[in-house]
Amino acid sequence: MADAATAPGGMAAAPGARARAFPTLRQAGGSRAAYALTAPALVLMLLMLIGPLAGVIALSFTDYQLGAPSFAWIGLSNYQEMFADRVFWISLKNTLTYVAVVVPGAVALGLGIALLIQSGTGLRGLYRTIYFLPVMATLIAMAIVWEFMLHPQFGLVNGLLHAAGLQGHSWLQDRATALYALCVIGIWQALGFNMVLFLAGLVSIPKHLYDAAELDGAASAWSRFRLVTWPMLGPVTLFVVVISAIRSFQVFDTVQVLTKGGPSKSSEVLIYTMYAEGFEFFRSGYAAAVTVVFLAFVLSLTLIKSVLGRRDVHYA
Amino acid sequence: MKALGHTRPWSVIRHVLLLAGALVMLTPFIWMLSTASKPQTEIFSSDLHLIPYHFALWDNLRDAFARANLWRYLLNGLIVTVSIFGLQVLVALPAAYAFAKLRFLGRDVLFALVVFCILIPPQATAIPVFLLLHRLGVLDSYAALVLPFTISVFGIFLMRQFFKTVPDDLIDAARMDGISEFGIVWRVMLPTAIPAVTAFGIFSVVAHWNDYFWPLIVLNSEHLQTPPLAVAQFRNNEAGTNYGPLMAAAIVIIAPLVIAFLFAQRRFIEGITLTGVK
Numbered sequence: 069m070a071d072a073a074t075a076p077g078g079m080a081a082a083p084g085a086r087a088r089a090f091p092t093l094r095q096a097g098g099s100r101a102a103y104a105l106t107a108p109a110l111v112l113m114l115l116m117l118i119g120p121l122a123g124v125i126a127l128s129f130t131d132y133q134l135g136a137p138s139f140a141w142i143g144l145s146n147y148q149e150m151f152a153d154r155v156f157w158i159s160l161k162n163t164l165t166y167v168a169v170v171v172p173g174a175v176a177l178g179l180g181i182a183l184l185i186q187s188g189t190g191l192r193g194l195y196r197t198i199y200f201l202p203v204m205a206t207l208i209a210m211a212i213v214w215e216f217m218l219h220p221q222f223g224l225v226n227g228l229l230h231a232a233g234l235q236g237h238s239w240l241q242d243r244a245t246a247l248y249a250l251c252v253i254g255i256w257q258a259l260g261f262n263m264v265l266f267l268a269g270l271v272s273i274p275k276h277l278y279d280a281a282e283l284d285g286a287a288s289a290w291s292r293f294r295l296v297t298w299p300m301l302g303p304v305t306l307f308v309v310v311i312s313a314i315r316s317f318q319v320f321d322t323v324q325v326l327t328k329g330g331p332s333k334s335s336e337v338l339i340y341t342m343y344a345e346g347f348e349f350f351r352s353g354y355a356a357a358v359t360v361v362f363l364a365f366v367l368s369l370t371l372i373k374s375v376l377g378r379r380d381v382h383y384a
Numbered sequence: 385m386k387a388l389g390h391t392r393p394w395s396v397i398r399h400v401l402l403l404a405g406a407l408v409m410l411t412p413f414i415w416m417l418s419t420a421s422k423p424q425t426e427i428f429s430s431d432l433h434l435i436p437y438h439f440a441l442w443d444n445l446r447d448a449f450a451r452a453n454l455w456r457y458l459l460n461g462l463i464v465t466v467s468i469f470g471l472q473v474l475v476a477l478p479a480a481y482a483f484a485k486l487r488f489l490g491r492d493v494l495f496a497l498v499v500f501c502i503l504i505p506p507q508a509t510a511i512p513v514f515l516l517l518h519r520l521g522v523l524d525s526y527a528a529l530v531l532p533f534t535i536s537v538f539g540i541f542l543m544r545q546f547f548k549t550v551p552d553d554l555i556d557a558a559r560m561d562g563i564s565e566f567g568i569v570w571r572v573m574l575p576t577a578i579p580a581v582t583a584f585g586i587f588s589v590v591a592h593w594n595d596y597f598w599p600l601i602v603l604n605s606e607h608l609q610t611p612p613l614a615v616a617q618f619r620n621n622e623a624g625t626n627y628g629p630l631m632a633a634a635i636v637i638i639a640p641l642v643i644a645f646l647f648a649q650r651r652f653i654e655g656i657t658l659t660g661v662k
Contacts, residue, residue, distance in 0.1 A: 101565035102488035109479035110494065112535035116513060117501045123512030134515070181405060188398045197649050198406040201413065203656060204645045206594045208612040209634040212619045213416045216627055224415050227432040256409065264657045318507060321596045325616050339507050339597075346511050347601050356511055363508045370503045 124363075127356035134350035146357035156358070158333050159341040162247055166254065166337060167316040173255040174312050178262025179305070183297070185263075186270045187289075196267070200260040207257060211322045214253050215240065240326055243334035250322050250335055258315065262308050269304035273297065310373040317366050338362045420444050420631035427627050444628040445636070451622070451629060454636050456607060457614035461640075464529045464610055465589045471534040472588060473581065480543035481569045485555060495544070501537040507597065514601060528602040529610065533592065539584055542658065546580040547573055586655030593641055611637040 128146055132139035150156045185195050202210065217224045218239040226236030239249040277296045286295050320339040323329060329336035329344070338358060346355030418434050419427055421441040426433075448454060482488070483495050513532050517523050522531070550573060558572045574581070596612040603609060609617065615637045622630050645652045 099486075099488040102482040102486040102491070105478035105482040105486070105565060105569065106494065108475050109498075109535060109540060112475060113498070113501055113537060115516070116532050116535050117504055117509060117537065118497070120509035120512035120516070121504055123515075124508060127511060134518070181402070184398055184402050188395055190395065190399065191402075193649070195402050195406060196653070197646070199409055200649075200653055201642070201645070202409060204590065204641055204652065205413070205638045206612050206615070206641070208594075208596045209615050209637045210412055210416075212615060212630065212634055213412045213419075215619075216419065216631070217412060217415055222428055222430070222627075224411070224432065227430070230430075231432065256412070260409070261657065264653055268657075314505070318505060320507070321612075324596070324600070325619065342507070342510075343597075343601070347514070352511055352515065359508055359511065363505070366505050366508070367503060374503075 124356045124359050127353055128360050130353045130356075132353045134346075134352050139353070142353070146354050149354065150357050150361075155333060155336065156341065159329075159336045159338055159358075160361070162333075162335060163317060163319070163337045165247060166251055166319055167313055169248065169251040170254040170258065170316045170319075171309060171312045173251070174258040174262050175305070175309055177255065177259045178308065179266050179301075181259065182263045182266035182270060183293075186267065196264070199263050202257045203260045207321050208325055210257070211253060211325050214249075214256075214322075215326050218249060241331060243331045246327050246331060246335040250319070250326065253322050254316060254319060258312060262312060265304060265308050265311075266301065269301050270297070273300045307373065310369055314366055314369050314373075317362065317369070338365075416631050416634055417441075419627055420635055422628060424626075424628060440628060441632070444632040447626070447629040448618075448632040448636065451626075452614060452618050452633060453607070454614070454633060457609050457611050458636070458640070460526075460608060461593055461611040463526060465592045467526070467530045468533045468592050469585050469588045471530065472536040472539050473585075475534055476536055476539035476543055477574060477577075477581075478566065478569045480540050480547055481565075481573050483540065483544045484547035485550075485552070486565070498537050498540050502541060510598070510601060517602060523602050524604045524608065526608065529599055529608075532598070536584075536588065539588070542584055543577060543580060546577055550576050582651065583655040583658055586652055587658050590641060590652070590656055 129141055129143060130139045131142045131145070181195075181199055185192055216222075218226075220226060220236065220238040220241065225239070229236050237245060239245050273296065277300065278292060281292055281296050286292050318339060319337050320343065323335055323337055323340045324343065327335040329340050339362065342355050342358045342362065345351045345358060414434070418436065421439055421444070422436040423438050423440040423443070426436055426438065479498075483491060483498070509532075514523075517528050517531065522528050554572060554576075555568055558568050563571060593610075594612060595610070596616065599610045599613045600616075603613060606617070615633055618633050619630055
């Protein structure tokens with residue numbers, strides 16, 4: 069993200085720019101040393117990242133089941149089965165719904181809070197700390213706290229609703245609300261992260277632009293926001309949106325511990341489907357096909373990010 | 385923006401809005417503390433109150449430690465996160481130095497490969513890595529928790545960017561002194577890179593202390609459980625009956641990172657937002 073993009077030196081810039089004192093010595097000895105220095109990293113990369121990535125794609129064309137003595141290549145059968153499976157489509161739809169709720173929520177709130185914090189000088193550090201706290205705290209532990217807060221009988225949420233004369237609800241046990249309850253937890257957890265990215269973006273907007281806008285008659289806070297802040301934040305915003313989307317696609321912890329995809333699949337999401345198929349039913353081949361779908365979504369988002377990231381550079 | 389900050393009414397509105405939001409953000413933490421401080425009878429009552437009538441935090445904590453071997457789980461978390469970070473540094477720093485400061489055939493291609501690997505989400509490789517560990521016979525062990533994360537391509541990328549800013553003269557001088565390339569990594573580059581390594585360390589430790597997905601997949605044995613797994617297990621065993629001890633256990637699990645965060649906020653925020661990849 070921004071930090072990486074701002075680090076000086078493009079890929080080609082530094083090394084050749086200056087005449088070297090010992091070019092030949094450096095290259096001859098340096099080359100062997102370089103391979104020795106990078107070898108452990110490259111071997112592990114092959115073993116733990118590139119190999120498994122190729123492996124998951126290959127697996128998706130097999131009927132392999134964990135523990136089975138052999139497997140067969142079955143072409144697109146896993147994909148055919150998957151596309152014919154109601155649960156897969158529910159899972160995909162739920163994942164997209166989750167992304168469609170959490171991303172706007174966490175981005176808009178993150179931006180709003182960053183703007184509020186930045187609009188004054190008092191207690192900046194304190195607010196930043198408080199809003200960032202959920203990002204830090206172990207999500208599983210906090211999910212369990214949320215579960216108790218959403219407890220139908222003794223939970224805080226229903227308690228407050230009752231006090232206000234409203235009807236309580238079995239938030240996590242009702243198929244109409246379970247996914248949205250998880251969305252709320254997702255937004256709560258993610259918005260502080262986005263806030264920090266927006267704060268960094270706001271700080272980097274040159275002050276003289278506001279002065280210029282004021283000279284041009286942009287007197288109200290809103291017109292300054294519309295004419296300066298928003299356009300200048302554009303690249304950061306797009307970046308935050310993409311990152312939030314990627315993270316939301318990966319939603320798993322809250323689902324696994326709070327709803328197990330239920331009730332009746334109403335909160336089933338892609339990674340949970342993959343987990344259940346691959347690690348509970350040990351249908352590795354089929355789970356691999358689900359993973360490939362997940363991967364396609366996340367990688368296309370990442371692609372958008374890297375394109376936007378490049379455009380982002382000159383604002384840094 | 386600047387002009388706004390100086391007007392009195394706006395300053396009040398700003399604080400009101402931010403405090404209201406902060407209250408919402410803190411509610412789960414407050415309610416966790418409140419519930420962990422209440423005896424059973426107060427938890428299971430329809431009368432909502434924040435401050436317990438009878439303060440039972442110590443009882444609940446004692447109960448939590450009696451029901452689950454929390455010290456062991458905290459120790460597991462420490463062992464796993466420290467091992468991962470240590471090995472990541474050991475693997476990534478030499479590679480980062482080579483990519484930043486040495487010229488060798490295929491460097492740019494290999495580095496492009498590193499950058500590509502940053503894009504791979506950790507869930508995507510879970511099945512093959514699981515099968516690999518199964519094959520190696522190391523499932524359900526510390527090795528299963530640590531091995532897959534010994535390679536941090538993001539760490540290589542980050543440290544390379546940092547090393548590029550280190551002046552070449554420093555390295556040339558070290559070579560003149562007869563220090564080997566390997567020695568340069570640890571004796572010249574590492575000392576200059578402490579801030580970057582710290583930021584990366586916070587990023588790494590937070591990510592793996594909080595990780596639930598991977599330990600859930602590779603572990604069976606209770607005595608190896610990491611903190612998130614342990615608290616989920618605790619919840620499965622006790623939910624519906626013992627919320628006080630459960631909330632106390634949750635406090636114990638999040639406490640180390642939250643306390644560290646409160647002491648070094650700036651560094652933590654810097655470290656965690658280092659990447660949007662995770």
